[in-house]
Amino acid sequence: MSAQHEQYLVGLDLSGRRVVVVGGGQVAQRRVARLIAVGALVEVVSPEVTPAVEGMVSAGEITWTARRYAEGDLTGAWYVIAATDDAAVNETVTADAERDRVFCVRADDGSRGTAVTPATGAHDGLTVGVLARGAHRRSSAVRTALVEALQSGVVDENAEPPQPGVALVGGGPGDPELITVRGRRLLSRAQVVVTDRLGPRDLMDELSPDVEVIDASKIPYGRAMAQEKINELLVEHARAGKFVVRLKGGDPFVYGRGFEEVQACAAAGVPVTVVPGITSAFAAPAVAGTPVTHRGVAHEIVVVSGHVAPEDPRSLTDWAALGRMTGTIVLMMAVERLARFAEVLVEHGRDPQTPVLIVQDGTTRIQRTVRATLETAGRVAAEEDVNPPAIVVIGPVAGLEAPVGS
Incomplete structure (x- = not known):
């Protein structure tokens, strides 16, 4: 031939x-x-x-x-x-x-x-094949571009409008390129988007002008839309025949109250799909060059919500057990009470010189990192004017750092 x-x-x-x-x-x-x-x-x-x-x-x-x-x-x-x-x-x-x-x-x-x-690629039941008369790099490049266009919604293969319902999409830690392929595809088909400030904001610019965007931001210690109101909006728009994407930062089921939204939709008889996302608990340290596990250093990871103080009656965290462990602790929503968390961990046996890494606005253009120890974490965070959203990594791994590129 x-x-x-x-x-x-x-x-x-x-x-x-x-x-x-x-x-x-x-x-x-x-x-x-x-x-x-x-x-x-x-x-x-x-x-x-x-x-x-x-x-x-x-x-x-x-x-x-x-x-x-x-x-x-x-x-x-x-x-x-x-x-x-x-x-x-x-x-x-x-x-x-x-x-x-x-x-x-x-x-x-x-x-x-x-x-x-042919160079082939798959997307949502479609198979794309490209032949270029033996120019394999060319066919592969075109194949990849076509699949990416389908995944991002630049090319819409759906002749029929989306069915009414809700998709609960984890947008990842902030960088718009870290949303999942499925999450981005569903977002491209949305008729209503209920988003918050931790979602990948840059993706809003890619939406069609006729998409209704509802701001459901919850600003720490400031303005916030009540969770009940968010639930009502999801149900209301889905019942009106719209396909609604609830775009959340990180993963919807990791301190994102996503399951409450699923329950509300289920109770109202509204079809709901859950699309997991990359959680900032692990992504933020990674882009800062620090692993949350490392062979011979940490065999355990505990992700802890810092939205209430250790002595608060609502706290479900065993801080004494955390103080005794030697592995990695990742604190989320902990900036306001960081000094107290560090103090309690030391009280229960953690070495005051344990390394601490703070990553603010991880994976975004304004990401910055602050390093300290348990003994100095509260003071250093205050001096450096650390603000939410920030991830705090405590343990020997927080002392590790490798150069990473974007």
Whole structure:
């Protein structure tokens, strides 16, 4: 087959059909994974295979004939991939496949096979395939751009309007690129967005002008929309036939009161979908170059809400137990009472010299970090004028720091 020939792009139903892959290296590994996903009965013919391919064999996902290719190996095959590192073997496989009228992809030289594997990508039930006459980098780049356009909503594949209901979407720690693919897709389809100040604000600029945006911000120690009112708004707009996205910062179920909103929707008979998000408890330290776990340093992580003081009757936290542990404590909503939290941890056994990392506005343009110890954390935070939102990491890992890029 000449590289100049036009190629006919077609979707093959290989479910339950025999596919032979000759070769067991990295190329075969990539192709086999996709073939398994579409239900093909895959046989790999190769003296050796990669550990990943061997794992697929052990799991019963494919079969492996552990020898070199031989005459008759293509009998009964619907599709063949020649992916060895020996051009002569690939040539033989291709010739045998053409003789048997079985389409064959030749991985080392696509122009010499009878089929070409397109650069493919999947999105919400769609499969996008791109051929570029053997220019693999070009086809991959176009494929990626198309899938990203679908995921972001730049290209809307939905002819029908979205069904009424609510999607509770975790927007991540602040950087608009850290929202999940599904979260961004649902946001692009929203007719009403109920958001707050911790959600990725830059994404609001991408919404269509006809989308109604409702500010449900809760400013610490300041203005706030009551949770009951937020619940009412979600139900009200969904019942009016709208698709509503409740965009929250971080993860909706990590101190985000997301479950209360789910309960309100369920009680009102409103369909609700939950899309998890990246929690700032782990993301903010990560972008500051500090892990919350590290081998030989921390084997446990406890994420604690600091919205009430240790002595407050509403507190459900065992501060004595936290003082005895040696791992990582991540405090959220703790800026106002940081000095008191540090004091209580020391009282219950934590070393006053334990490192403390404070990350304010993590992952955003105005992110900044402050380092201290338990003994100095309250004073340093006040001197540095630390304000919410901020994540406080306490433990030996807070003394670790590595340069990280954006």
